[in-house]
Every structure is written in C-alpha cells, then in structure tokens.
Amino acid sequence: xxxxxxxxxxxxxxxxxxxxxxxxxxxxxxxxxxxxxxxxxxxxxxxxxxxxxxxxxxxxxxxxxxxxxxxxxxxxxxxxxxxxxxxxxxxxxxxxxxxxxxxxxxxxxxxxxxxxxxxxxxxxxxxxxxxxxxxxxxxxxxxxxxxxxxxxxxxxxxxxxxxxxxxxxxxxxxxxxxxxxxxxxxxxxxxxxxxxxxxxxxxxxxxxxxxxxxxxxxxxxxxxxxxxxxxxxxxxxxxxxxxxxxxxxxxxxxxxxxxxxxxxxxxxxxxxxxxxxxxxxxxxxxxxxxxxxxxxxxxxxxxxxxxxxxxxxxxxxxxxxxxxxxxxxxxxxxxxxxxxxxxxxxxxxxxxxxxxxxxxxxxxxxxxxxxxxxxxxxxxxxxxxxxxxxxxxxxxxxxxxxxxxxxxxxxxxxxxxxxxxxxxxxxxxxxxxxxxxxxxxxxxxxxxxxxxxxxxxxxxxxxxxxxxxxxxxxxxxxxxxxxxxxxxxxxxxxxxxxxxxxxxxxxxxxxxxxxxxxxxxxxxxxxxxxxxxxxxxxxxxxxxxxxxxxxxxxxxxxxxxxxxxxxxxxxxxxxxxxxxxxxxxxxxxxxxxxxxxxxxxxxxxxxxxxxxxxxxxxxxxxxxxxxxxxxxxxxxxxxxxxxxxxxxxxxxxxxxxxxxxxxxxxxxxxxxxxxxxxxxxxxxxxxxxxxxxxxxxxxxxxxxxxxxxxxxxxxxxxxxxxxxxxxxxxxxxxxxxxxxxxxxxxxxxxxxxxxxxxxxxxxxxxxxxxxxxxxxxxxxxxxxxxxxxxxxxxxxxxxxxxxxxxxxxxxxxxxxxxxxxxxxxxxxxxxxxxxxxxxxxxxxxxxxxxxxxxxxxxxxxxxxxxxxxxxxxxxxxxxxxxxxxxxxxxxxxxxx
Numbered sequence: 089x090x091x092x093x094x095x096x097x098x099x100x101x102x103x104x105x106x107x108x109x110x111x112x113x114x115x116x117x118x119x120x121x122x123x124x125x126x127x128x129x130x131x132x133x134x135x136x137x138x139x140x141x142x143x144x145x146x147x148x149x150x151x152x153x154x155x156x157x158x159x160x161x162x163x164x165x166x167x168x169x170x171x172x173x174x175x176x177x178x179x180x181x182x183x184x185x186x187x188x189x190x191x192x193x194x195x196x197x198x199x200x201x202x203x204x205x206x207x208x209x210x211x212x213x214x215x216x217x218x219x220x221x222x223x224x225x226x227x228x229x230x231x232x233x234x235x236x237x238x239x240x241x242x243x244x245x246x247x248x249x250x251x252x253x254x255x256x257x258x259x260x261x262x263x264x265x266x267x268x269x270x271x272x273x274x275x276x277x278x279x280x281x282x283x284x285x286x287x288x289x290x291x292x293x294x295x296x297x298x299x300x301x302x303x304x305x306x307x308x309x310x311x312x313x314x315x316x317x318x319x320x321x322x323x324x325x326x327x328x329x330x331x332x333x334x335x336x337x338x339x340x341x342x343x344x345x346x347x348x349x350x351x352x353x354x355x356x357x358x359x360x361x362x363x364x365x366x367x368x369x370x371x372x373x374x375x376x377x378x379x380x381x382x383x384x385x386x387x388x389x390x391x392x393x394x395x396x397x398x399x400x401x402x403x404x405x406x407x408x409x410x411x412x413x414x415x416x417x418x419x420x421x422x423x424x425x426x427x428x429x430x431x432x433x434x435x436x437x438x439x440x441x442x443x444x445x446x447x448x449x450x451x452x453x454x455x456x457x458x459x460x461x462x463x464x465x466x467x468x469x470x471x472x473x474x475x476x477x478x479x480x481x482x483x484x485x486x487x488x489x490x491x492x493x494x495x496x497x498x499x500x501x502x503x504x505x506x507x508x509x510x511x512x513x514x515x516x517x518x519x520x521x522x523x524x525x526x527x528x529x530x531x532x533x534x535x536x537x538x539x540x541x542x543x544x545x546x547x548x549x550x551x552x553x554x555x556x557x558x559x560x561x562x563x564x565x566x567x568x569x570x571x572x573x574x575x576x577x578x579x580x581x582x583x584x585x586x587x588x589x590x591x592x593x594x595x596x597x598x599x600x601x602x603x604x605x606x607x608x609x610x611x612x613x614x615x616x617x618x619x620x621x622x623x624x625x626x627x628x629x630x631x632x633x634x635x636x637x638x639x640x641x642x643x644x645x646x647x648x649x650x651x652x653x654x655x656x657x658x659x660x661x662x663x664x665x666x667x668x669x670x671x672x673x674x675x676x677x678x679x680x681x682x683x684x685x686x687x688x689x690x691x692x693x694x695x696x697x698x699x700x701x702x703x704x705x706x707x708x709x710x711x712x713x714x715x716x717x718x719x720x721x722x723x724x725x726x727x728x729x730x731x732x733x734x735x736x737x738x739x740x741x742x743x744x745x746x747x748x749x750x751x752x753x754x755x756x757x758x759x760x761x762x763x764x765x766x767x768x769x770x771x772x773x774x775x776x777x778x779x780x781x782x783x784x785x786x787x788x789x790x791x792x793x794x795x796x797x798x799x800x801x802x803x804x805x806x807x808x809x810x811x812x813x814x815x816x817x818x819x820x821x822x823x824x825x826x827x828x829x830x831x832x833x834x835x836x837x838x839x840x841x842x843x844x845x846x847x848x849x850x851x852x853x854x855x856x857x858x859x860x861x862x863x864x865x866x867x868x869x870x871x872x873x874x875x876x877x878x879x880x881x882x883x884x885x886x887x888x889x890x891x892x893x894x895x896x897x898x899x900x901x902x903x904x905x906x907x908x909x910x911x912x913x914x915x916x917x918x919x920x921x922x923x924x925x926x927x928x929x930x931x932x933x934x935x936x937x938x939x940x941x942x943x944x945x946x947x948x949x950x951x952x953x954x955x956x957x958x959x960x961x962x963x964x965x966x967x968x969x970x971x972x973x974x975x976x977x978x979x980x981x982x983x984x
Contacts, residue, residue, distance in 0.1 A: 090532060090899075091902075091947045091948075091950075093585070094906060094943070094944070094947060095944055095947070095948070097521075097525050097582070098940050098943075098944050100521065100575070100578055101518070101521065101522070101525075101913065101940065102936070102937075102940055103575060104514065104517070104518040104521070104575055105917065105920060105936055106200070107514060107571060107572065107575055108511055108514050108515060108518070108920075109196065109920045109922045110196055110197050110199060110200050110922055111196070111197060112195050112196075112197040112208040113195055113196065113197075113507050114192075114195050114208040114209070114210050114410055115410065115441045115444050115445065115503075116208070116209055116210075116409075116410075116444075117444050118409050118437075118440040118441060118443075118444055119440070120211075120216065120406055120409060121406035121407070121433050121436050121437050121440070122406065122433075123216075123404050123405055123406050124401075124404035124405075124426070124429065124430070124433075125404050127429060129404070129425075129426055129429055130404075131279070131364070131401075131402065131403055131404030131422075131426075132331070132363050132364025132402060132420060132421060132422050132426075133279070133329055133330060133331040133362065133363035133364045133402050133403050133404075134278045134279055134280070134327075134329040134330070134363075134403065134404075135278070135279060135280045135281070135282065135325070135329065135330050135331070135403065136213075136279070136280070136281045136282070136330075136331050136332075136333065136399055136402065136403050137281075137282045137284070137317075137318075137321055137330060137331070137332045137333070137362075138188075138281070138282070138283045138284070138332075138333045138335070138399075139284050139286070139314050139317070139332070139333070139334045139335075140185075140188070140225075140283065140284070140285045140286065140335060140336065140337060141286045141307075141310060141334070141335075141336050142181060142229070142285070142286060142287045142336065142337055142338075143336065143337075143338060143339065143340045143344075143346060144307070144336035144339070144356065144357065145298060145336070145339030145340055145352045145353070145355060145356060145357075146172045146339065146355040146356055146357040147298075147339075147352060147355070148298045148303070148307065149307075149357045150170075150357065150387075156304055156307045156308050156311060157308075157311045158308070158311075159311060159312060159315040160311060160314065160315050160318075163361060164359050164361060167361050167365070167367065168359045168360060168361040168365070168367075169359065169360040169361065169365045169366065169367065169388065169419055170357075170358075170359050170387055170388070171357075171358050171359075171387050171388030171389055171390060172355050172356070172357060172358070172387060172388075172389050173335060173355075173356050173357070173358045173389075173390055173391065173392040173394075173395060174354055174355060174389065174390070174391055174392060175187060175337075175338060175339075175353075175354045175355075175356060175391075175392040176193055176349070176354060176392070176923075176924075177347070177348060177349035177353070177354065177923075177924045177925045177926065177928075178194070178347050178348075178924070178925060178926035178929065179338035179339065179346045179347055179348065179349070179353040179354060180337075180338065180346070180347060180926060181228075181229050181287070181337050181338070182194065182198075182229075182232055183198075183337075183338075184336075184337025184338045184356075184392070185229070185232070185337055186210070186212075187392040187393040187395075187396075188335065188337065188392060188393075188395050188396060189212040189213045189214060189396055189399075189408070190210055190211065190212045190213075190393075190396060190408055190410055190411065191393050191394075191395075191396030191397055191407060191408050191410065191411030191412060191413045192210075192393055192410050192411060192412045192413070193393060193412075193923070195208060195210075196922035196923060199922050199923075199929045199933065200933075209235075209236075210236070210408075210409075210410045211236075211408040211409035211410050211411075212233075212236060212396075212408050213281060213396055213399055213400055213405065213408055214233065214236065214241050214281055214283075215236055215408070215409075216400065216405045216406060216408065217277070217279060217280055217281050217405070218240065218277060219240030219241070219277065220277035220278070220279065220280035220281070221240075221241040221242070221280065221281045221282075221283075222241070222242040222243075222244075222268070222280075222281070222282050222283070223241065223242070223243050223244070223282075223283040223284075223285065224244045224245075224261050224264050224265055224268075224283070224284050224285065225245060225246075225261070225283070225284070225285025225286070225287055226245065226246060226247075226285065226287035227245035227246065227247050228287065229285055229287045230243055230245050230285060231245065244264055244268070246260060246264075258286055258309065258310045258313040258314075259313065261284055261285075261286065261313070262313045262316060262317060265284060265317055265320070266320060269320060269321075269324050275325075278403075278404075279403035279404055279405055280403075281399075281403070282321070284314075284317060286310055296344060297342060297343060297344045298340050298341075298342060298344065298352075299342055314334065318332060328362075328363060329363050330362050330363055331360065331361075331362040331363045331364050331365060331402050331403065332360070332361050332362045333358065333359070333360055333395070333399065334357070334358070334359040335356060335357060335358040335359070335395065336356040336357060337356070338353060338354075338356065339352050339353045339354065339355055339356055340352065340353065341353060347925065347926040347927060348925045348926075348927065349924060349925050356392065358390075358395065360419070363402075364402045364420055364421050364422065365402075365419070365420070365421060366418065366419055366420055366421040388416075388419065390416050391413060393411075393412070393413040394413040394414065394415070394416050396408055396411055396413060397411055397413055397414070397415040397430075397434050398415060398416055398419060398420075401415060401420060401430040401433075401434075402420060406433050406437060407433065407434050407437045408437075409437065409440070409441075410441070411434075411437055411438070412438060412441075412500060412503070414434065414493065414496050414497075415430055415431050415434045417431070417489065424485045424486075425480070425485060427485070427489065428480055428485040428488045428489050428492075429480070431488070431489050431492040431493065432476050432480070432488065432492050434492065434496060435472075435476075435492040435493075435495045435496050435499070436473075438496055438499045438500065438503075439469055439472075439495065439499050441499070441503060442464065442469070442499050442502050442503060443466070443469065445502075445503065445506045446465070446466065448567070449506065449509075451567040452565065452566040452567050453565040453566070453567075454562070454565045454566055455566075458566065461501070461502045461505045461506065463498055463501070463502070464498050464499065464501075464502045472491070472495050475491060476488050476491055476492060479491065510568070510572050513576060514572065514575060514576070517575055517576050517578060517579050518575075518917070519914075520579035520582075520583070521578050521579045521582050522910065522913075522914050524579055524582035524583040524585075524586045525582060525586070525910060526907065526910065526911075527583070527586040527587075527590075528582070528585055528586035528589050529903050529906055529907050529910075530597045530603075530907075531586060531587075531589040531590040531597075532589050532903060533597075533598070533900060533903045533904075534590075534597055534598050535589065535590065541588050541589060541590075542587065542588045542590060543588075544584075544588065546587070548587050549584050549587065549588075552580050552583060552584050552587075553580075555580055556577060556580040556581075559576055559577055559580070560573070560577060563576060563577075598817045598820075598821060599817055599818045599821045602818055602821050602822065602825075603821060603825070603907075606821075606822075606825040606829070606904070606908075607825075607907055607908055607911055610825075610829050610832065610908045611908060611911050611912050611915065613627050613631075614832070614836065614908075614912055615912070615915065617836075618935070622663065624662050624837075624840060625659045625660075625662040625663045627833070628658070628659060628662065628833065628837050629655065629659050631829065631830065631833045632655055632782070632786065632833075633655075635786065635790070635826070635830055636651075636786045636787075636789060636790040637790075638790050638791075639651070639786075639789035639790050642789075645789075647785060647788055647789055648789045650785060651782065651785040651786055651788075651789050654778055654781060654782040654785060655782055655786075657778060658775075658778055658779060658782060658837075661775060661778075662837070662840060672769075672770045672771070673713060673714070673717050675770045675771045675774070676713055676765075676768060676769060676770055676771075676773075677710065677713075678771075678774065679765055679768060679770075679771060679772070679773035679774045679777075680706045680709060680710060680765055680773075682773070682774050682777060683702075683706060683761050683762055683765050683773060683777065684702070684703060684706055686761070686777055686781065687754070687758050690754075690781070692754045692758065693751075694754070694755060694758060695744070695745065698744075698755065698758065698759075701733070701736065701737075701740075702758060702759065702762045704733075705730075705733045705737075705762050705766065706762060706765065708726065708729055708730065708733070709730075709765060709766045709858070711726070712726060712727075712730065712858040713858065715858075716857045716858055721861065722857065722858060722861065724861070727858065727859055727860065727861070730766060730858055730859055731859060733762075733763070733766070734763050734766065734874075737759040737760065737762060737763045738759070738760075738763075738952075738956070740759070741755055741756055741759060741956045742955055742956055742957075742958045749889035749890060749957075750889075752889065752956070752957060753784070753882075753885060753886050753889050753890075756881075756882055756885050756956050757777075757780055757781075757784075757882055760878045760881065760882055761773065761776065761777050761780075763874075763878060764776050764777075764875065764878045764879075766858065767871060767872075767874065767875040767878075768875075772875075775838075776838060776878070776879050779834065779837065779838055779879060780879060780882045780883065780886075783834065783882075783883055783886060784886055787886065787890055791890075820897075823893060823897075824897055824900045824901050824903075824904050825904050827887065827891075827893075827894055827901050828901050828902075828904035828905040828908060829908070831880070831883065831884065831887075831901070831905060831946070832905060832908060832909070832942070834879070834880070834883050835879075835880050835942055835946070836942075838876070838879035838880065839876060839938075856868050856871050856872075859871060873945065876945070877945055877949050880945075880946060880949070881949060881952050881953060881956070884946075884950070884953045885952075885953040885956055885957060888953050888954065888957060889957055898950070902943075902946070902947060902950070905943050905946065906943050906947075909939055909940070909942060909943040910939075910943075912939045913936060913939040913940055916932070916935040916936050916939055917936070919932055919935070920932050920933070920936065921933075
C-alpha cells in the first residue's frame with residue numbers, strides 16, 4: 089500500500105516543480121490600445137515586409153565588405169538602418185519568432201513542450217492588423233501562428249515533400265509570393281504585414297556551416313531572391329509607403345549548431361529600409377571592424393524583442409498585448425510628437441498588464457495586510473496618465489518620453505515581482521513535504537512489520553488540522569489560485585501520515601549516523617558522476633569491487649578472471665563514451681549474434697522451444713531492422729509477430745519447466761535479452777548483456793561455492809537459506825543500504841549503456857518503428873520504459889533468486905532506495921533551469937525526471953521478478969494437464 093502513496097507523493101513533488109519553475113507568465117484579458125491613426129497621427133508607413141532568414145548570424149552578413157550581398161549592398165549602406173539584435177537562449181526558431189513579433193521572451197512553460205507548442209495564448213504584431221497579414225514559409229516554423237487569438241492571417245506553409253526537386257527553398261518562396269501578388273486580394277486594409285520566412289538556406293539537405301563556401305553561395309542566392317521580392321513589392325504598391333526588415337530568428341556556431349548562448353548564436357543582424365527609417369550616424373561596432381577593413385558602416389544595437397514595438401510604431405499599430413520590450417528612440421524618421429505618443433502607447437500597453445495583475449490581487453479580502461509592490465499602484469498609474477498627457481499637450485516631449493521610459497521600467501519590475509509572488513510560500517511548502525516524506529520513510533523503516541500504528545485522533549494531528557484550516561482560510565481570503573492553494577495545503581496531510589506511521593514508539597530512526605553516512609555517500613557519488621563524466625567508470629568500479637570484495641580473498645579461479653575481464657570491459661566501455669555507431673546496422677546485427685551465442689559460451693541449457701522461439705525472434709528482428717533502416721513500410725503482420733514475441737517472452741517464463749533458481753534466471757536473461765535486442769538500434773543489447781553477465785558472475789565469485797556448475801537437479805546457490813535474525817540493528821541497516829545502493833548503481837549504469845541518460849537530445853525513437861508504423865508519444869514512452877527496466881528486472885530477479893535476505897527485506901531495501909533518490913531530488917530541486925540554453929534546460933529537467941522516475945519504476949515493476957520466479961511447470965496448464973503425477977514446485981525446492 090505504501091508504494092501507491094510513494095507514487096502519489098512523487099507526482100505531487102513533480103507538480104511543485106512544474107508550478108514553481110514552469111508556470112506560464114503570459115498575461116491575458118487586456119484590451120488593445122488605440123493605434124496612431126485613432127489618435128490623429130499619420131504613421132510613416134502603411135505596410136511592413138519582413139524577410140526572415142533562419143540561422144543567419146550577424147558576423148556572416150557584415151563581414152568581408154558585404155560581398156555576399158552584391159545586389160542590396162548599396163541600398164543598405166546608403167538608405168538602410170543597420171544594426172545587431174541581441175537574442176537570448178534558447179536560440180531556437182519558435183522563441184526567436186515570438187521575440188521578434190510578440191515582443192517578449194519565450195514563456196518558461198514552453199520548456200516542458202520542447203519550445204515547439206503554445207503553452208498559452210499570446211498576442212503578436214499579426215493580430216493587430218485585423219486580418220491584413222500574410223506569411224510564407226515552412227510549416228514546421230509557422231504552424232504556431234495558426235493558434236494565435238483572433239486568427240485572421242493568410243498562411244502559405246510548405247512541407248518537406250514540396251521541396252522535392254527544389255534545392256533551395258527561397259526559389260519556392262519567390263514563386264509563391266509572385267503568384268500571390270499577381271492574383272487578386274484585398275490590399276486596402278491598413279496597416280498590413282507580409283512575412284517571407286526562409287526557414288533554411290538549403291532545402292531538405294543538411295545544415296551548412298557558416299564559414300563554408302556552400303553557405304556563402306546559398307546566402308548569395310537568397311539575397312538575389314530578396315532583391316527580386318523587394319522590387320516586386322515596390323512595383324506592385326508603388327506608393328513609397330512600405331518599410332522593409334531583414335533579420336534572423338537566431339544565429340549559428342561555426343559548426344552549424346544553435347540552441348546555446350554563444351556570441352554567434354545570440355547576435356543577429358537587422359536591417360530596416362524604406363518608408364519611415366531614419367539614417368543614423370554612429371561609431372562602427374568594433375567586433376566586425378577587422379573583418380570589414382574599416383568600411384564606414386553604422387551599427388545600432390537593440391534587444392531582439394524590441395523589434396516588435398518598433399515595427400508596430402512604424403506602421404501605426406499599438407504594441408502587441410503581451411509585449412514587454414521598450415521602444416527604441418531615434419530610429420524612425422518621424423516628428424518628436426509621434427515618438428512621444430509611440431512611447432506613451434508602449435507604456436500604456438505594459439501598464440495594462442500591470443493593471444490586470446492588480447485586479448487579481450485586489451480581489452483579496454486581506455490585500456492591505458500582505459506584501460505588495462509599493463513603487464507602483466493604481467494611484468501612481470493614474471497620476472502618470474495625467475502627467476504624460478499634460479507634458480505632451482504643453483510640448484514637453486523629451487520629458488514625456490523620459491517619464492514613459494521610467495514608468496515602463498517600474499512596470500516591468502512590478503510584473504516580475506508578482507510573477508514570483510507565490511514562489512517563496514511554494515518552495516517552503518515543497519521543503520515541508522520533502523521533510524514529511526523523509527520522516528514517513530524513516531518511521532516505516534523503524535517500525536516493526538506487525539507493530540500497530542498511531543491513531544488519527546492525537547494532539548499532534550489536532551494541531552496540524554488547525555494549521556491546515558488556517559492556511560485554507562488564508563488562501564480563500566486572499567483569492568489564491570486553486571492550483572497554488574492545493575499545493576500549499578499538501579504538507580500538513582503528509583506530516584499527519586508520517587506521524588501516524590511512527591507507531592507507538594517515539595524513536596523513528598535506527599542507527600541514524602550510519603543511515604546518514606550511507607545516504608550522503610550515495611548522493612555524493614551520483615552527483616559527482618553526473619557532473620563529472622569520467623567519474624562514472626570509477627564509481628562503478630568501486631561499487632562493484634566493494635560489493636564482491638570476498639572474491640579477492642580467495643584463490644583465483646577461471647570464473648574470477650572472467651568476471652574481472654567483463655568488469656574491465658564495461659569500465660573501459662564507459663570511459664570511452666560510445667557515441668559512435670548510433671543507429672548502426674552492423675552493431676545491431678552483432679548484438680543479435682551475441683544474444684544467441686552468449687548462452688552457449690556460458691554453458692546454459694535451455695529447452696528446444698526456447699532456442700527455437702528466441703532464434704526465430706532474432707531472425708525476425710534482423711529483417712525488421714533492415715526494413716526500418718531502408719525506410720520501407722513494415723508489414724502489420726510482422727509487427728504483430730514482434731508484439732506477440734514480447735508477450736510470449738514474459739508469459740512463458742513462469743510456466744516453464746525450469747526446476748532450479750539458476751535455470752530460471754538463465755531463462756529470464758535469455759528471453760529478456762532477446763526482447764531488449766528487438767528494442768535496440770545499435771550496441772545497447774551488447775552492453776546490457778555484458779552488465780547482467782557481470783552481475784551474475786560477481787555473485788558466483790563472491791559466494792565462492794562450487795554448485796553453480798552442479799547438475800540440473802541441484803538447488804542453486806544462496807548466501808543463506810533464510811535471513812539471519814541474529815543481525816544487530818547496525819548490521820541490518822548496513823545490509824539493506826548495501827543492496828539499495830547496488831540496485832541504484834546498476835540502474836544508473838544500465839541507462840548509461842543506452843546512450844540517452846546524460847544527453848536527453850540523443851534519444852532515438854526509431855526502434856519503435858518495428859512495432860508500430862505511426863509512433864505515438866504514449867507507445868514510445870511505454871516501449872522505452874520497458875527497454876530501461878529490462879536490465880533491472882534481470883538484476884532484481886537474480887537477487888531475489890539467490891539472496892534470501894533480499895526476498896525477506898525487499899520493503900526495507902525499497903525504503904532505503906527511496907530515501908537516497910529523494911535526497912537526490914531535493915538537491916536537484918534547487919538547480920532547475922527554465923530559461924537559457926535549451927541543453928541546460930533539458931538537462932536540469934531530466935535530472936529531476938530520472939531521480940523521481942527510477943524509484944517509481946522500480947517500485948511499479950517490483951512484482952515482475954516475483955511473477956517470473958514463480959515455479960509453475962508448463963505441463964500444469966489446463967490445456968496440458970495430461971501429466972497427473974507432476975506437482976507444482978516452489979522455487980528453491982528440488983525435484984527428484
């Protein structure tokens with residue numbers, strides 16, 4: 089029963105992380121501000137055309153005297169506003185587009201969805217044009233625009249199939265834009281926005297490196313198309329009322345990578361030209377001076393999200409509703425009055441978000457007695473509106489602009505303050521929940537199995553009930569959101585359960601110093617091996633040698649040297665991280681050969697049907713792997729056969745005729761190794777079989793008995809026939825922690841062998857194609873979970889078969905396992921990242937998921953070893969009940 093509670097507690101702890109670090113900060117419910125035309129101001133431009141080149145960094149465009157832009161070079165240098173926009177990590181396509189057109193950095197909640205989907209509804213420049221927006225580009229980039237509010241935007245999105253035969257995507261875009269302008273469409277709605285999104289310079293080929301000749305050639309071809317489209321727009325409208333922008337969503341490193349926060353990845357070019365652009369004279373930026381040989385160009389700098397309010401002001405639109413960027417002054421060829429009104433609109437729009445937040449806070453009945461942001465309230469906001477209007481009317485335009493800028497700064501601080509308003513209470517509640525869960529585990533470990541627990545009606549529970557009522561009343565009076573209120577109320581029930589589990593004794597912890605030493609040493613080991621990769625092999629070597637220390641005190645035998653060789657091979661395998669061979673058909677076929685030869689080399693004896701079923705499954709896997717790598721459609725009948733074998737491999741084990749623990753464990757290893765090979769794409773199966781073989785050999789050499797090679801009728805090897813009840817409390821604690829750490833080390837090490845633990849981006853889902861044609865997220869997760877758990881099922885089955893102490897103290901071992909993992913979770917809790925480099929965000933998230941997931945999966949799959957080790961002969965099935973003299977046997981008992 090306590091395992092279900094453990095599952096619930098870990099789900100709640102993950103909920104704390106989601107609520108604290110990945111809560112959406114996008115504010116909705118505001119009304120759009122009036123545009124410049126509504127205020128009687130004529131904007132400098134009627135339409136905006138944006139040319140967006142994916143992955144173009146500033147250094148690639150501005151170096152070498154602009155030789156990559158022969159057609160537009162003089163236009164930009166003589167009439168353009170040239171600058172560098174500074175983005176922020178993660179430097180991905182969707183966050184870059186949101187910064188440019190939405191005016192804010194990607195929401196932290198999007199990190200849970202790989203920055204690919206909308207975590208919440210937000211506003212952009214396109215929504216303010218009342219349907220006069222058009223976009224051309226790749227579906228993979230622009231599809232998020234389909235889900236924007238008040239979607240009235242024309243989207244012409246191409247897919248990869250449309251690029252077949254088109255080496256360069258810009259040629260396809262040019263054809264589509266030309267056909268659109270040649271047709272009939274309503275161009276009378278003003279203002280209007282046109283986006284031409286070059287999602288990549290080269291079609292569906294590999295990404296080019298920025299310093300390569302192929303990249304420069306492709307960029308030059310793209311520039312030619314941009315020049316043609318510019319002339320096309322000018323000829324079509326012909327009123328000199330169009331402003332143009334050339335920019336990029338993110339940059340690239342010299343290797344063609346992006347997603348991090350290096351200088352080349354976060355510095356993108358922006359070039360404005362056309363109507364309403366002010367040609368500025370300023371010093372040249374030193375970073376590119378040497379590469380341009382002192383060419384007299386003028387660079388401006390701004391944040392990438394500042395492009396949104398600037399584009400809006402150029403065509404007379406109010407800033408997007410969710411914009412949090414400040415309008416840059418001096419870049420528009422407009423009057424000072426127009427700039428003052430534009431900055432005031434920018435301030436009004438951000439203050440509208442503040443007012444929406446204050447509306448939620450002021451619903452509280454106890455608002456006056458709780459902490460508030462004192463530097464900005466409704467009175468100051470009203471005073472600002474009066475002051476700014478007076479300054480504009482009296483002609484004090486510079487003072488009005490400065491006042492608006494100061495108000496924007498205060499408003500942004502206010503929004504950040506209330507975004508983190510409930511973070512400290514939630515962190516405190518999370519810590520109390522962790523401590524209550526630790527107390528529960530220690531109390532359960534210290535209480536005897538049949539000792540009665542405490543009742544619910546105690547003084548301590550009464551105090552906890554009063555605290556819970558007080559917290560609930562505060563949440564109701566303060567109108568705290570339901571999700572936040574729920575998690576603020578969780579710690580009290582957790583502590584009530586913990587105090588009840590303590591039992592009638594006041595001592596809830598046996599051998600506290602020993603337990604603290606075990607937990608601390610294990611946590612330090614896992615943290616060190618996680619952050620310092622070379623220590624992984626050293627940690628594994630130390631734990632394995634310490635666990636099988638008795639083997640070094642006996643005279644060495646052949647089995648001992650074989651075990652040493654396998655340990656050395658696994659250690660070297662981890663030192664030299666096997667990043668090679670990803671999705672390698674050669675290594676996959678080699679792993680299939682190892683799967684069928686390993687039982688022969690280890691002198692295992694299996695029934696003919698076992699060899700036949702596993703051999704047939706490996707032959708089927710060979711054909712399916714070839715079809716998968718050839719990208720051919722796999723027959724559904726063969727996929728059904730693969731599913732059938734997976735089920736047969738598990739179900740046939742408890743109904744086999746194996747009569748000893750050793751034979752049963754060998755059958756488990758053979759069948760599950762074959763299943764694991766079906767789920768592999770490269771070397772993983774070889775690593776898993778070596779690891780499980782090393783574990784079994786380690787138990788043999790550590791025990792040092794001879795009957796591992798006895799006849800089939802022998803019972804097998806156990807270190808004791810029954811648990812030693814004479815163990816002291818300290819010895820008992822040492823022993824259960826020893827097995828808990830051993831299971832965790834092998835669990836961690838087996839995941840490393842899959843190549844996906846340390847780098848979550850290396851996760852390869854292609855193995856699922858031999859089971860399902862259209863892989864869904866749920867099926868992939870289930871298959872990958874099975875793949876991760878197979879080595880642990882084998883190891884736990886071996887422990888239960890050959891160690892009576894493990895069988896009788898499995899609950900205590902799992903409690904120690906949860907204690908170690910949850911202390912690890914608590915450590916990683918303070919290092920969760922929800923912004924910055926995508927790799928860093930994913931790693932911090934994967935730390936929590938792995939630390940929470942491993943004990944939950946082990947507890948959830950703990951019934952499988954008992955099921956596989958149950959001794960029900962195949963001839964006892966109802967359809968084969970023709971042998972009346974065969975009796976059911978229990979594992980560990982011999983048959984004569």
